[in-house]
Amino acid sequence: MFALTLAEALTLDERDDLAAFRQAFVIDDPELIYLDGNSLGRLPRATAALLSDMVTRQWGQRLIRSWNEGWFTLSQRIGGKLARLVGAQPDEVILADSTSVNLYKLTAAALQARPGRRKIVSDDLNFPSDLYIFQGALNHTGWLQIVPSPDGIHGPPTAALADALNENAALLSLSHTAFKSGYTYDMAAITEIAHAAGALTLWDLSHSVGAVPIDLNGSGVDLAVGCTYKYLNGGPGAPAFLYVRRDLQEQLRQPISGWFGQRNQFALGLHYEAGAGITRFLTGTPPLLSLAAVEPGVDLLVDAGISRLRAKSIQQTEYLIALWQAWLQPLGFSLNSPRDAAQRGSHVSLGHPEAARIDRALIEQMNVLPDFRRPDNLRLGIASLYTSFQDIYTAMTRLHHVVAEQLYEQYSPEMPDVT
Amino acid sequence: MFALTLAEALTLDERDDLAAFRQAFVIDDPELIYLDGNSLGRLPRATAALLSDMVTRQWGQRLIRSWNEGWFTLSQRIGGKLARLVGAQPDEVILADSTSVNLYKLTAAALQARPGRRKIVSDDLNFPSDLYIFQGALNHTGWLQIVPSPDGIHGPPTAALADALNENAALLSLSHTAFKSGYTYDMAAITEIAHAAGALTLWDLSHSVGAVPIDLNGSGVDLAVGCTYKYLNGGPGAPAFLYVRRDLQEQLRQPISGWFGQRNQFALGLHYEAGAGITRFLTGTPPLLSLAAVEPGVDLLVDAGISRLRAKSIQQTEYLIALWQAWLQPLGFSLNSPRDAAQRGSHVSLGHPEAARIDRALIEQMNVLPDFRRPDNLRLGIASLYTSFQDIYTAMTRLHHVVAEQLYEQYSPEMPDVT
Numbered sequence: 143m144f145a146l147t148l149a150e151a152l153t154l155d156e157r158d159d160l161a162a163f164r165q166a167f168v169i170d171d172p173e174l175i176y177l178d179g180n181s182l183g184r185l186p187r188a189t190a191a192l193l194s195d196m197v198t199r200q201w202g203q204r205l206i207r208s209w210n211e212g213w214f215t216l217s218q219r220i221g222g223k224l225a226r227l228v229g230a231q232p233d234e235v236i237l238a239d240s241t242s243v244n245l246y247k248l249t250a251a252a253l254q255a256r257p258g259r260r261k262i263v264s265d266d267l268n269f270p271s272d273l274y275i276f277q278g279a280l281n282h283t284g285w286l287q288i289v290p291s292p293d294g295i296h297g298p299p300t301a302a303l304a305d306a307l308n309e310n311a312a313l314l315s316l317s318h319t320a321f322k323s324g325y326t327y328d329m330a331a332i333t334e335i336a337h338a339a340g341a342l343t344l345w346d347l348s349h350s351v352g353a354v355p356i357d358l359n360g361s362g363v364d365l366a367v368g369c370t371y372k373y374l375n376g377g378p379g380a381p382a383f384l385y386v387r388r389d390l391q392e393q394l395r396q397p398i399s400g401w402f403g404q405r406n407q408f409a410l411g412l413h414y415e416a417g418a419g420i421t422r423f424l425t426g427t428p429p430l431l432s433l434a435a436v437e438p439g440v441d442l443l444v445d446a447g448i449s450r451l452r453a454k455s456i457q458q459t460e461y462l463i464a465l466w467q468a469w470l471q472p473l474g475f476s477l478n479s480p481r482d483a484a485q486r487g488s489h490v491s492l493g494h495p496e497a498a499r500i501d502r503a504l505i506e507q508m509n510v511l512p513d514f515r516r517p518d519n520l521r522l523g524i525a526s527l528y529t530s531f532q533d534i535y536t537a538m539t540r541l542h543h544v545v546a547e548q549l550y551e552q553y554s555p556e557m558p559d560v561t
Numbered sequence: 562m563f564a565l566t567l568a569e570a571l572t573l574d575e576r577d578d579l580a581a582f583r584q585a586f587v588i589d590d591p592e593l594i595y596l597d598g599n600s601l602g603r604l605p606r607a608t609a610a611l612l613s614d615m616v617t618r619q620w621g622q623r624l625i626r627s628w629n630e631g632w633f634t635l636s637q638r639i640g641g642k643l644a645r646l647v648g649a650q651p652d653e654v655i656l657a658d659s660t661s662v663n664l665y666k667l668t669a670a671a672l673q674a675r676p677g678r679r680k681i682v683s684d685d686l687n688f689p690s691d692l693y694i695f696q697g698a699l700n701h702t703g704w705l706q707i708v709p710s711p712d713g714i715h716g717p718p719t720a721a722l723a724d725a726l727n728e729n730a731a732l733l734s735l736s737h738t739a740f741k742s743g744y745t746y747d748m749a750a751i752t753e754i755a756h757a758a759g760a761l762t763l764w765d766l767s768h769s770v771g772a773v774p775i776d777l778n779g780s781g782v783d784l785a786v787g788c789t790y791k792y793l794n795g796g797p798g799a800p801a802f803l804y805v806r807r808d809l810q811e812q813l814r815q816p817i818s819g820w821f822g823q824r825n826q827f828a829l830g831l832h833y834e835a836g837a838g839i840t841r842f843l844t845g846t847p848p849l850l851s852l853a854a855v856e857p858g859v860d861l862l863v864d865a866g867i868s869r870l871r872a873k874s875i876q877q878t879e880y881l882i883a884l885w886q887a888w889l890q891p892l893g894f895s896l897n898s899p900r901d902a903a904q905r906g907s908h909v910s911l912g913h914p915e916a917a918r919i920d921r922a923l924i925e926q927m928n929v930l931p932d933f934r935r936p937d938n939l940r941l942g943i944a945s946l947y948t949s950f951q952d953i954y955t956a957m958t959r960l961h962h963v964v965a966e967q968l969y970e971q972y973s974p975e976m977p978d979v980t
Contacts, residue, residue, distance in 0.1 A: 168621040178625045185621035193850070197612050201797055202587040202604035206597045206930055213797065240845025242819030243662055266831060271820035271845065274833035278818035281673075288831060371846070378620055378632065378849035398817075399697035400661030401690035410935060412685060412707060414693035426659025426690065427790070430797035431612070432848030511625055516829060 144464045151535035154461070160454055164528045166442055167375075175510045175537040180349065180489045180523030183375030188438035196434050217402075217428050218421070220437050221383055224374075226444050228347060228366065229357035230385050236420045237370070237433060241348055241382040242271050244367040247396040247423060248384060249279040249313065252342045252365060255394055256312035260284030263306045263313070263341070265298050267291050267320035272346055276315065284312070295323040295478055296485065303332065307339035314343050319350035319487035322515050324479045326354055326487045330361035337362065348372060348382075352439075353455055353488035353526070355448050358385055365390070373488065373525055375439030380432050384423055391419050400425035446527060454526040455488040458534060462490050462522060465538040473545045478519055489523040491515070499550035500541070507549055508540040563883045570954035573880070579873055583947045585861055586794075594929045594956040599768065599908045599942030602794030607857035615853050636821075636847055637840070640802055642859050643793075646867060647766060647785065648776035649804050655839045656789070656852060660767055660801040661690050663786040666815040666842060667803060668698040668732065671761045671784060674813055675731035679703030682725045682732070682760070684717050686710050686739035691765055695734065703731070714742040714897055715904065722751065726758035733762050738769035738906035741934050743898045745773055745906045749780035756781065767791060767801075771858075772874055772907035772945070774867050777804055784809070792907065792944055794858030799851050803842055810838050819844035865946060873945040874907040877953060881909050881941060884957040892964045897938055908942040910934070918969035919960070926968055927959040 144150060155161055168185045176184065200208040212219075222232030238244060249262070262276045266288050276286045287306050289298040297303075297320070307314060314336040319326045329345060336343045344365040347356060352373030358366055366385040370376035386394065395416065401407050402424035405415040416422040443451070459479075466477060470492065478491035494500060501514035513521040520541075524534070544550055563569060574580055587604045595603065619627040631638075641651030657663060668681070681695045685707050695705045706725050708717040716722075716739070726733060733755040738745045748764060755762045763784040766775060771792030777785055785804040789795035805813065814835065820826050821843035824834040835841040862870070878898075885896060889911065897910035913919060920933035932940040939960075943953070963969055 168617075170622065176624060182620075182625045182628075184624070185616065190616055190621070193612065193616050197604065197609055197796075198587075201601075202609070203589065205595060205603070206601045206932070207924070208797070209601075239658065239662065240819070240847075242821075242845035243658065243817060246817045246819075246844075269820075270823070270829045270831060273831055274818045274820060274823060277833045278816045281816055369846075377616075378627070379846040379852070380850075381848060382845075397697045397700055398662060398665045399693045400659070400665075401688075401693060402661075404689070404693060408935065410689045412689060412692050414696045425665075426661035426801075427788075427798040428659075429800060429848040429851030431799075431854060432851040433798070435850060505626070513625070516827065 144461055146465060146468055148535060151531040154531035158454060158531070160446055160450060160526060161530070163442060163446055164530065167528045169528065173509050175533050175540070177510065177512045177522045177524070177529070177537055179525030179529065180372050181513055182378055183372055183439060183525060184528055186375055186438040186442060189377065189435050192438060193431065193435055196431055213430055216430070216433055217424065220433070220440060221420070223437070223440050223444060224383055227351055227356065227440070227448060228385060229359050231359070231388060233419055234388055235383055235385045236423060237381045237383050237436060238424050238428065239382060241346070241367050241369045242275050243398070244382050244384040245272055245275045245344070245346065246279055247398055248344055248365045248367060248386070249276055249315065251394040251396045252313040252344060253279065253284065256342065259310055259312035259341070261310040261312060262286045262315060263289065263303065263311050264315050265289045265291060267297060267323065267325055268317050269321045269346065269348065272315065272317065295325060296480060297325050297327055300331070300335065304335050307336055307341055309340070311339055311341040314341050315346065317346045317349060318356065319354055321349050322519055322521065323491055324349070324487040324489045326350060326485055329356070329363065333361050333363050349489070350487055352443050353451065355452055363387065370436045370439070374436065374443060376436035377432060380436050381428055386420060386423060391422070396423050398425045402426060442527060451526050455524060456483045458524045458526060458529065458531065459483065459486060459488065459490050461531060462524070462534050462538065465534070466492060469538060469542045470545070473542070488526065489521055491519045491521045493518045494520065494545070496550055498555045499553040500544055502553040503544045503550040504541060508544060510537045510540050563880055565884060565887055567954060570950040573950035577873060577950070579865055579869060579945060580949070582861060582865055583949065586947045588947065592928050594952050594959070596929065596931045596941045596943070596948070596956055598944030598948065599791050600932055601797055602791055602858060602944060603947055605794055605857040605861060608796065608854050611857060612850065612854055615850055632849055635849070635852055636843065639852070639856050639859060640839070642856070642863060643802055645863050646770055646775065646859070647804060648778050650778065650807060652838055653807055654802055654804050655842060656800045656802050656855060657843050657847065658801060660765070660786050660788045661694050662817070663801050663803040664691055664694045664763070664765065665698055666817055667763055667784045667786060667805070668695060668734065670813040670815045671732045671763060672698065672703065675761065678729055678731035678760070680729040680731060681705045681734060682708065682722065682730050683734050684708045684710060686716060686742065686744055687736045688740045688765065688767065691734065691736065714744060715899060716744050716746055719750070719754065723754050726755055726760055728759070730758055730760040733760050734765070736765045736768060737775065738773055740768050741938055741940065742910055743906040743908045745769060745904055748775070748782065752780050752782050768908070769906055771862050772870065774871055782806065789855045789858070793855065793862060795855035796851060799855050800847055805839060805842060810841070815842055817844045821845060861946060870945050874943060875902045877943045877945060877948065877950065878902065878905060878907065878909050880950060881943065881953050881957065884953070885911060888957060888961045889964070892961070907945065908940055910938045910940045912937050913939065913964070915969055917974045918972040919963055921972040922963045922969040923960060927963060929956045929959050
C-alpha cells in the first residue's frame with residue numbers, strides 16, 4: 143500500500159537503484175513533467191555529443207570516407223546490441239527503415255512462405271498502422287481477420303485467437319504491448335498457439351521494447367519489428383528494427399529488394415541476389431544521422447538491465463494506479479489499462495469524457511506532457527530510466543487540480559493531437 | 562579552348578559568379594580535393610546550426626510538442642521547395658523513406674494501374690538497386706526487360722527503347738543521369754515514346770537533381786524518385802523524395818500503406834483510407850534528424866538557380882575533359898562519359914585498367930577523394946556549388962602524378978569501395 147504523500151514519493155526516489163540514470167538525460171526544465179517517453183523518448187546526453195561528431199567530423203570532415211569507417215556496418219552493429227533487449231542473437235536483429243516498412247517486408251515474406259494460406263490474424267488493439275500495412279501487403283489476395291478485444295482494454299480471449307488460427311492462417315501478428323491500453327500478451331503462449339496452427343508469428347515490439355522483458359528466442363518467435371524512438375530514446379522518427387529467427391533468414395524472401403540487401407553490394411550486378419543472413423532484409427541507404435542517434439539510448443538500457451527496469455516500472459505503474467484510485471476515480475476517471483501488472487506495459491491510460499480538453503490544459507497550464515488517444519484516453523507513459531516517483535506524484539496532483547477546478551473548460555474538444 | 566595552366570584555373574574561379582556559394586559549406590581542409598559530392602554532398606554551414614537546434618531544442622526541450630511545431634509537415638514543406646528544382650508543383654513532391662523504397666512504392670502502383678501489362682522496361686546503365694527493386698516488385702508476375710547500352714557509356718538507341726515499349730509494357734523506368742557514365746537522357750522525348758506505347762514513366766533523378774535542369778511537368782513525366790544526399794547536400798542517407806503527377810495521385814494505390822499515408826492519421830481507424838494527394842505515398846514516421854538536414858542544401862540550390870549551375874557545370878566538365886585529353890589520355894585513360902555536354906551530367910568517368918589502385922593512391926597519398934566504380938572507372942563528381950576550377954586543376958595534376966610515377970603499385974587491386 144502507498145501513503146500517497148510527497149514525502150513517500152521522495153523516499154521511493156531515494157531508494158531507487160536506477161535513479162542515477164536520470165542524469166544521463168538532458169532534463170533542463172525541472173518543472174516540466176514528461177509522461178510521453180513512450181511516444182518520444184528523451185534526449186540522452188551522450189546522443190547530443192555523438193550527433194555533433196556525426197555532423198562536424200564524420201560528415202563534414204571525413205566525408206565519403208566515413209562509409210568505410212563505420213557507417214556501412216552501423217545498422218548491424220546497433221542491431222546486435224539491441225538484440226540483448228529482446229532475447230535474440232546479434233545476427234538476428236538489424237536496424238532499417240520505419241516500423242511500418244519493416245512490417246510490410248516481413249508480412250509479405252511470411253505470406254509468400256505460406257502458399258495456399260491467405261489470412262492474417264490480428265486484433266483491434268493493434269496499432270492501426272500495422273493493420274493498414276497488412277491490408278496493403280494482402281492487396282486483395284487474402285484477408286485480415288481482426289479478432290476483437292472484449293472491452294477495448296484486454297486482448298481477446300485465447301480461445302478466440304485459437305479459433306481464428308485455422309488452416310487458412312498464414313500469419314498471426316499482434317502488438318506485444320498495445321499502444322492504447324498497454325495490454326501485454328503472453329508472447330510464448332500465443333506464439334505456441336499460432337505454431338500449432340501452422341502459422342508464422344510477427345510481433346510488433348514498439349510499445350514493449352526497453353520497458354518489458356522480451357525473449358524472442360525463448361518464445362520461439364519467427365519475426366518481429368519495433369520502434370527505437372519510444373523507450374529506446376533513439377530520437378524522433380529514428381530507424382526501426384526487425385528480427386528474423388536465424389533458421390528462417392535464408393528461407394524468406396522480402397519484396398523490397400534493394401542494394402543494401404544484395405549479396406555483393408558493390409559488384410553492382412544487374413540481378414538481385416539476396417544477401418547473407420539478416421542483411422537481406424535491408425533495402426536502401428539508411429538515414430545515418432538518425433541511425434547513429436539510436437546507439438546511446440540502447441547502451442543505457444543494456445546498462446540498466448531490463449529486469450531492474452521492469453521491476454521499477456511495475457512499482458511506478460502500481461503507484462500511479464493507486465493515485466488514480468484515491469484521487470481521480472472519484473472525479474469520473476476510469477482505468478483503461480489492465481489492473482494486473484503482469485498484463486500491463488509501462489504506460490497507463492485513464493479514461494475521461496473530457497480527456498481531450500484535460501490533455502490541453504495539462505500541456506498549456508500545468509507543464510505536464512501526457513498523450514491523448516481518441517476518443518477519451520489520457521495516456522501516461524512511464525520511462526523508468528528517467529521518470530521519477532516525484533514526477534508521477536506531481537503530475538497526478540496537477541491532473542487532479544485541472545479536473546477538480548475544471549480548468550479545461552476553455553478548450554475546444556477538437557484539438558490536433560500528436561503521436 | 563583552355564590554356565590548362567594554374568593561372569587560368571584561378572582566373573576562371575575569379576570570373577565565376579557562383580563562387581560565393583563555396584563559403585556556404587564547411588571546408589576546413591583546403592588541401593583536400595573533394596570530387597565525390599555526387600555521392601555524398603558536403604556539409605552546408607547552415608545544416609550544422611540547424612541540427613544543433615533540432616537536437617538540443619526541438620528534441621531535447623520541446624520534446625513531443627515539436628510534432629505540432631513543424632515536424633508533421635516537414636516532409637511536405639521541404640518537398641514543396643524541392644519541387645522547384647525538378648519542374649514540379651509543390652503538391653507533387655514529398656520526402657519519404659529511401660530512394661529504393663520509394664521506387665518500390667511507385668513501381669508497384671504503376672503495375673497495378675496497367676492491368677494486363679506485365680513488363681517493365683529499363684536499361685543496363687540504370688543503378689543496380691533500381692533493377693533489384695523492379696525484380697522484387699514484379700515478384701515473378703511479370704518481367705524486366707533491360708535494354709543494353711551500345712558501349713556502356715551512352716543510353717540505348719531510341720529505336721531500341723521504342724521496340725521494347727510494346728503492348729506488354731506497363732512502365733518505363735530509367736535513371737535520368739546514369740550513375741557510372743553520367744549519360745543523361747532527353748527526358749521529354751523518351752517520356753513521349755513511352756506514353757505513345759501506353760506505358761507510364763518513372764525517372765530516377767538521383768544523379769541529376771541539383772546539377773541538371775529537370776522539367777517533370779513540361780516533360781509530361783508520370784512518376785519520379787530521387788536522392789537528396791548527393792548534389793542536394795542533405796547528409797548521409799538523407800530521406801529521398803518522390804514525385805507523382807497531380808492528376809495521377811488519386812488514381813494510384815501504393816502498397817506500403819502506413820499511418821502517415823492515411824486520410825486521417827490520428828482518427829486511428831482500423832481500415833486504411835488513402836490520404837489526400839501526395840500524402841498517400843507516405844508510409845511511416847520519417848527520421849526527423851536526417852529529414853530536417855535536407856532543407857539547407859535545397860535552399861542553397863534554389864538560391865543559386867539550376868540554369869546558372871548547369872552552365873558552370875558544363876564549363877567545368879569540359880575543362881576536366883580538356884585536362885584529360887592533354888594529360889591523361891596519353892597515359893592510357895579513356896573517357897567513359899559522353900563527349901557531348903548535352904548528354905552528360907555533372908560527373909565524368911575516366912577508365913584505366915588500374916583504376917581501383919589509382920583510386921586508393923589518390924585517397925591515401927594525394928588527398929583527393931574521387932569515386933571508384935567497377936571494373937575500371939574513376940568517377941570524378943563536380944558539385945558546382947562548391948567545386949572550384951582550381952580543385953579540378955589540382956586534382957588532375959595529382960592524378961597525373963600518381964599514374965606517371967606509378968604510385969599506385971603498392972595497392973592491391975581488390976579494395977573495399979564506397980557508395
